[in-house]
Amino acid sequence: MRYLFAEYVFDTDRRELHRGADVVSVAPQVFDLIDYLIRNRERVVSKDDLIKTIWNGRSVSDAALTTRLNAARVAIGDSGDEQRFIKTLQRKGFRFVGAVREAKEPAEAIVADDQVEVQKVDLALPDRPSIAVLPFENMSGEPEQEYFAEGMVEEIITALSRFKSLFVIARHSTFTFKGKAVDIKEIGRRLGVRYVLEGSVRKASGKVRIAGQLIDAVTGAHLWAERFERDLADVFALQDEVAVAVVSAIQPKMIQTEIEVATRRRPENLTAYDLFLRSMQQYYLTTRESLAEAIRLAHCALDLDPRFGSAAALAGDCHASNVALGYTNDPQFDRKEAVRLARLALRIGDDDPDILSRVAVILAGMVGDSEAEIELADRAVALNPNSWRTWNNRGWVYTMAGLPEEAILSFERAIRMSPVDPLLHMTFLGIAHALIALRRFDEAIVALKRALRHNPSFLPACRGLASAFAHLGRDVEARAAAARVLEIDPSFTISAHIARSPKSPKLFIEGLRKAGLPE
Incomplete structure (x- = not known):
């Protein structure tokens, strides 16, 4: 059998690994290790599985196993950081995650004679971008x-x-x-x-x-x-x-x-990743109805793949957003679900920067252990300093930790990372909250108006405007913003808002009262 992935051909009959036209030198035990991982690529392989198969059950140190895994990664152009083929799942085991095609045609048809040609096969697309x-x-x-x-x-x-x-x-x-x-x-x-x-x-x-x-x-x-x-x-x-x-x-x-491709696919093509993409599309809308649908889709993805850490983190983010945005009818339930799903995601993917950053902001809002959440947010940025999400979520964590200056720097970095992001209204809202904490109300109003240009019915931005205008004594504009809050959410009261979001700063709440919103 020959297994084809990326530019490699793994020939189990000849016990050869080819990269393009070149034969890659692989030690016999390393070859067996790659072979076992590829053959069992549909599941997570435990350390005990590897020891039983590759070492025939003999006692093997962790260092020896790590050495063989590193050699396997080097042979196929992978690394412990990149993990594009062999993924380590903390405390669970290992899995071959590369897109693999099985081929029975002659090796000569697969490995080109011309040194500059890549393999003569078409590879299936992976289940991610x-x-x-x-x-x-x-x-x-x-x-x-x-x-x-x-x-x-x-x-x-x-x-x-x-x-x-x-x-x-x-x-x-x-x-x-x-x-x-x-x-x-x-x-x-x-x-x-x-x-x-x-x-x-x-x-x-x-x-x-x-x-x-x-x-x-x-x-x-x-x-x-x-x-x-x-x-x-x-x-x-x-x-x-x-x-x-x-x-x-x-x-x-x-x-x-x-996301656009996923939403055009036939409804019965409901793979976990498709469901996750559809959930993301609903999450971006940030309405009460869209977050409910995002939660449903993310849970469907988790049902298909219980190890889908990103889906767990997204579902937790949606529950936390229900609380933060004032959509929840049962704050205690949404809080518990947000924390449960965040901790599940962290157990699955504590080396994934997107998961780390989502978990950090969820726990910052729902738990409030600033030191632990700052550590998670900083680690996410260190793992991927090129991500809008890691910087945006770091901004929110620092805002909730009472460090608004550092929060603003993070939000500004997020905007630079993704100046046309569909969730920019959340970034501008974060900047505004940090500016209100610094009593820079004029600048906060500018940021809140930018948030509303991106999302005209964004209730938190309307609340922010009411508070900021009131603190500046601009009563007409404050009452107009308060009226818009009640137009979007007729049941809004300050006491209900505090019950849903007990971490709301006193300065912000004071502005809502000055704007004339009902107690």
Whole structure:
């Protein structure tokens, strides 16, 4: 049997591992380890399973097992940080998570003779957004600028790889296409990815111009394109700056496209990931009805895959949002569910930055152990400093911890990461709350109005406006904002709000009273 994944062919009959046309040297025990993980890729393999199969039940130290796993990862171009093929599930075991195709055709049909060709098979798409970053074309006509173009691509691949929700093809696979006229759809089929990023670099007159475009490799549609021009002063700082800008633009665009694809699929195609994407779409709407539907869909995803940590975190986030936004009819239930699901998500994926950041903000609102939640939020940012979500949620954690200056810095970083994010109204709301805590009411009003431009019926922003206007003595505007609050939520009272959100700052509540909202 031959198993095909990414640019690799794993031949169990010949006991050979091929990368393109090259044979990769693999120790026999490491080969057996990869073989066992691939054959059992539909489940999590425990440490005891590996010891029983690979070492015939002999006593083996954790260090020996780790050494073999690291060797297996090196052989297939993986790493403990990236884990794009072999995933470690804390306290559970290991699982081969790469998209695998079984092939029975002759090896000669799979492994090309031409050293520059990748394998001659079409790979199935993974169950998450997948992308290959092609070598950027050096338009300068200067061979010495090749290092800059290659460094640019490496920076982008590294930044994208920090998103555990993305499947990112390694550099050595995409660079087999360097200098060749390529068909994007063919590359997508060969590498098993839905998205391809290509670009060019041109240096002239002390400046560098970088162009990039994101293409849907299935349809050939161009999803995003942008040009960057910078002074060529510090090339390494420039590489980092442009990489952040590119990743900040294309990661949300990919997720948005994935959600649109999921909602167009036939209703009976209800895989866990599809359900998760549909839940995300409802979560973005942040209405009472949409959050209820998001919770339902996320729980359906968990029913199909109880180890789906992101779905558990999303469901917990929705329950916490019900409390924070004043939608809940049973605050105690939503609080308990938010905490339960957050802790479940943390047990499943305590190395996933998105999960860590969601859990941090849930527990900050529902539990209030500032030190622990700040540690989670900071760890999420350290694992992925290129994510809107990690910075946005860090801002909320610091706001609730009573550190508004640091919160504002985090929110501003989030906006830079994703300037067109569908949840920007939440970011502007966070900035406003931090500004109110600092008694910078004029600036808070500006942020709240920006939130309402993104979401005109966003009740928390209307409440914020009522409070901020009242503190400034702008009574007419304060009462108009209060009227809008009651128009959206006729049952609103300050006492009910405090019962739902007991951590609401006294200064904020004082403004609501001054605005004339009912007690």
